[in-house]
Structure formats: structure tokens, C-alpha cells
Amino acid sequence: MPLFEPTARTELLSSLTARLAKRRMSAFSLLGEDVCRVHVEAAVDALERDSVTGKAEAMRAAAVAMVTTFLPESLGYSDLCFFTRLLRERALELGREDQRGAIEQWCYEHLAVSTTHFMVQRDDALQRQAAKRDIERYESQLAELRVALDEKTQLLELIREASTPIAPVVPGILVVPLVGTFDRFRAGLLTERLLDEIAKTRARVAILDISGVPVFDTDAAQLIVRLARSVRLLGAQVILVGMSPHNARTIVELGVDLDGIVTCRALQDGLRSALATQRLELVSIA
Amino acid sequence: MMTEPGEMREYSGAALSSFVVGLSEHQAVVDKLLAESGVDRIDPEAWYELEWAFDLFDKIERELGRAAVIKVGRSMVETAVYPPEIDSAQKILSSVGYWWALNARGPDIGTMTCEWEDEHHAVIECTAYRARCTLVIGILEGACMRYGISPLVEHGPGSCIQQQTGPMCVYRVSW
Numbered sequence: 401m402p403l404f405e406p407t408a409r410t411e412l413l414s415s416l417t418a419r420l421a422k423r424r425m426s427a428f429s430l431l432g433e434d435v436c437r438v439h440v441e442a443a444v445d446a447l448e449r450d451s452v453t454g455k456a457e458a459m460r461a462a463a464v465a466m467v468t469t470f471l472p473e474s475l476g477y478s479d480l481c482f483f484t485r486l487l488r489e490r491a492l493e494l495g496r497e498d499q500r501g502a503i504e505q506w507c508y509e510h511l512a513v514s515t516t517h518f519m520v521q522r523d524d525a526l527q528r529q530a531a532k533r534d535i536e537r538y539e540s541q542l543a544e545l546r547v548a549l550d551e552k553t554q555l556l557e558l559i560r561e562a563s564t565p566i567a568p569v570v571p572g573i574l575v576v577p578l579v580g581t582f583d584r585f586r587a588g589l590l591t592e593r594l595l596d597e598i599a600k601t602r603a604r605v606a607i608l609d610i611s612g613v614p615v616f617d618t619d620a621a622q623l624i625v626r627l628a629r630s631v632r633l634l635g636a637q638v639i640l641v642g643m644s645p646h647n648a649r650t651i652v653e654l655g656v657d658l659d660g661i662v663t664c665r666a667l668q669d670g671l672r673s674a675l676a677t678q679r680l681e682l683v684s685i686a
Numbered sequence: 687m688m689t690e691p692g693e694m695r696e697y698s699g700a701a702l703s704s705f706v707v708g709l710s711e712h713q714a715v716v717d718k719l720l721a722e723s724g725v726d727r728i729d730p731e732a733w734y735e736l737e738w739a740f741d742l743f744d745k746i747e748r749e750l751g752r753a754a755v756i757k758v759g760r761s762m763v764e765t766a767v768y769p770p771e772i773d774s775a776q777k778i779l780s781s782v783g784y785w786w787a788l789n790a791r792g793p794d795i796g797t798m799t800c801e802w803e804d805e806h807h808a809v810i811e812c813t814a815y816r817a818r819c820t821l822v823i824g825i826l827e828g829a830c831m832r833y834g835i836s837p838l839v840e841h842g843p844g845s846c847i848q849q850q851t852g853p854m855c856v857y858r859v860s861w
Contacts, residue, residue: 424811424842425844425845425854425856426856427843429844430843430844473843474842474843476840477838477840477860478803478809478838478858478860481803481807481860482807
């Protein structure tokens with residue numbers, strides 16, 4: 401014997417569908433009557449089948465499908481309660497008297513299953529939102545780091561340019577004033593730029609003015625020696641000027657060999673020496 | 687700004703004052719926002735331009751976030767004095783329309799109505815002019831919390847006054 405008489409079943413389906421579709425500002429009204437009817441029929445079918453088997457197996461699939469369909473349209477907990485409450489009220493009214501207990505139990509389990517699935521989906525959506533926010537935060541941090549890196553790179557390039565000025569004072573003669581600490585990093589930069597400049601300008605002499613270098617130690621001296629060797633390979637020579645008495649003493653004490661490098665006391669002397677190699681000299685206009 | 691009775695929309699100084707009092711832990715921010723809006727303090731006896739009052743709500747929400755405004759909405763109802771006959775969450779939710787009518791006046795001010803689906807499920811339909819969902823949700827939560835109930839307040843999809851996606855908000859309160 402069926403749970404619902406045919407006319408009662410028709411009445412059940414149409415009344416539930418209409419009520420759901422009319423629920424103002426809800427996932428049901430947003431998706432419309434046709435979709436509501438599909439899920440009402442699925443629920444009523446499940447109720448009938450489960451009333452025969454005595455198990456709530458068909459109910460599970462119907463409840464999960466209903467939640468999955470309406471959740472993207474902002475299905476709420478109150479909507480779930482509304483759905484099950486309507487179904488329960490009308491099924492109790494239109495169903496067989498001897499099945500009232502089974503209908504009550506089925507509806508209770510329907511709400512439990514749909515609520516559980518609803519919570520799982522909501523939790524999943526929240527976690528996805530949180531993960532999305534994390535990604536957005538990381539992307540924004542990465543963008544900030546990229547901007548900072550670009551700025552730093554530009555700054556370093558500026559420092560690099562400023563820290564190794566090379567002035568072509570006379571054709572064939574370059575003057576390189578060194579100011580501040582002369583370390584391996586600056587030596588590397590200077591060697592690279594100076595060799596390029598010598599090759600480009602066909603310079604014969606590079607005057608290195610170290611009067612602005614506060615400490616000229618073994619490392620710095622070795623770096624200059626190496627630089628001079630590289631310059632010599634290009635057919636040019638290095639003149640070292642601006643050596644302070646203190647630095648000169650230090651170099652002698654440390655036993656650094658500056659052989660092969662012409663040294664002059666001041667830039668003017670160095671320039672004069674360099675001009676001499678070009679068969680030029682400084683003369684007074686007056 | 688304070689107004690004289692007339693044809694403009696107005697919001698009660700008492701409600702605005704309880705909102706500001708509810709933000710006491712952010713006093714410095716509120717004082718700054720009030721000063722920027724041209725007043726030193728809210729007079730509970732006065733009426734204010736509704737647009738001005740709701741612009742202030744919006745500024746506060748932008749400055750302090752949703753959670754702070756919801757919390758204030760709760761505290762407004764939890765600490766308010768109600769007549770003795772209002773003695774349950776059901777009664778206070780049912781009277782939400784009166785709350786709006788008492789606190790706002792003027793043309794096309796809108797309404798708030800409450801219908802019950804059963805004793806634990808209420809549907810609040812709100813057409814209140816410039817309704818702020820965060821504040822309303824806080825008020826609905828506070829109405830239940832006043833009687834020891836922690837409710838679930840859900841905003842119906844499809845239309846929202848604050849988001850300017852429709853002329854109405856529907857809130858479903860369950861517990």
C-alpha cells in the first residue's frame with residue numbers, strides 16, 4: 401500500500417513546490433519553481449522508497465542533492481528547516497495514518513543529513529575563502545617585495561655608477577678618483593668599468609687617485625696590483641696618486657710589492673707624468 | 687546635524703547616542719569621526735539628519751570594521767530599557783518595527799516587519815531607509831542574546847539595501 405494516494409501525492413508535490421518557490425528572497429525563489437519541483441519530487445520519492453525498506457538510504461542522496469543544488473544560491477540553515485518543516489507538515493497531513501511515526505523519523509533524519517552536508521560545504525567554502533585570502537595576501541607581499549627589489553636594484557646601480565667615476569680628462573688619459581672604503585666589491589666594479597672605458601676610449605693611462613681612501617691595507621693594495629695588471633694587458637698603464645704618508649708606511653710594513661705601478665704624490669704630478677707619456681705637457685696661458 | 691521637526695528624514699539622538707556609547711572602547715576614533723562630522727557630542731534629546739547619521743555609521747564601519755558595528759548593534763539592544771511586557775526574544779523581535787518607527791521619522795522612512803515561521807524561526811523584512819545590515823544583524827542578535835539565546839541570523843540573497851542591490855533586506859533568525 402503506497403504512502404500517499406495519487407491525488408494526495410499530486411497535492412503534496414504542487415503545494416510544496418509552490419511554497420518553496422514563493423519563499424521571498426531565498427535560494428528556492430532564486431532558482432525558481434522548476435528546480436524546486438525536481439527536488440520536492442526527489443524528496444517525496446525518497447520518503448516513499450524508504451517507507452518500504454524501513455531505511456533512510458534514499459533520503460541521503462535526495463538531501464545531499466538538494467543542498468548541493470541550492471547552496472551556490474546562498475541557501476541558509478533556515479531554508480533547510482523550512483524545506484523539511486513544510487515536507488513534514490504536508491506529509492503528515494496527506495500520508496497514511498499508520499506511517500506517521502516513520503514520516504516523523506524520516507524528516508528528522510532528513511534535516512540532520514542536509515544540515516550536516518550544508519555545514520561541510522559551508523566549512524569547505526570558508527576554507528577556500530581563507531586560502532584565497534592567504535594567496536591574495538602573499539601575492540600582495542610578493543608584489544611589494546618586487547617593487548622594493550626593483551628600487552634596491554636601481555639604487556645599487558646608482559651607487560655603482562657613483563662609486564666608480566671615470567673622467568676622461570685628456571684624450572688618452574683617464575682619471576679615477578676613489579673615495580671611501582676600497583674593498584673587493586668596489587675593486588670588481590672598478591676593474592670591469594675601467595677596462596671597458598679603456599677599450600672604448602683607447603686610453604693609454606689611467607690615473608688612480610687614492611687620496612680619498614681612508615685605509616689602504618694589504619687587501620686594497622693587492623686589488624690595485626691586480627687591476628694594474630689587467631690594465632697593462634690592454635696596453636695601458638696605471639699611475640697611482642694621492643698616497644698618504646701613513647698608507648705608504650703601511651704598504652712598506654706589510655711588504656706589498658707595487659713594482660710596475662708608477663706612483664706620484666698628487667694628482668697634478670700624476671697628470672703631468674701621464675701627459676709626458678703622450679708627449680704633452682701643461683703650460684701656463686699667461 | 688541636529689534638525690527641527692519638518693519634512694526631512696531624521697534619526698533619533700537617543701539611538702545614535704546609544705550607538706556611540708556602545709563604541710566606548712574605540713572612543714578616540716569615534717571622537718575623531720564625530721569632530722570630522724561637525725559635532726562634539728550626540729544629544730540624546732535631539733533629532734539628527736538621517737543621511738548625516740547613516741554617513742557616520744558608514745564611516746565608523748569603514749574605520750572599525752563590520753565586527754565592531756555588529757557588536758555595537760548587540761550592545762544597543764542588550765542594554766536598552768524596554769517596557770516590562772517585552773520579556774522574551776519572540777516579543778522583542780516582533781517589536782522590531784516599533785523600534786525603527788521610534789528611532790526614525792520623515793517621509794518614506796520604510797518599515798521593519800517580523801513574521802514567525804515557527805517559534806524558533808523568524809523572518810524580518812526590512813525596507814528601512816538606508817538600513818545598514820551590520821547594525822541590523824547586531825540588533826537582531828542582541829535582541830535574542832538579551833534573553834540568553836545565541837541566534838543564527840542569515841541575510842536572504844538577491845536584494846540588499848546596504849549593497850544597493852535591491853529595496854529590501856530579509857533576515858532569517860533561527861535558534
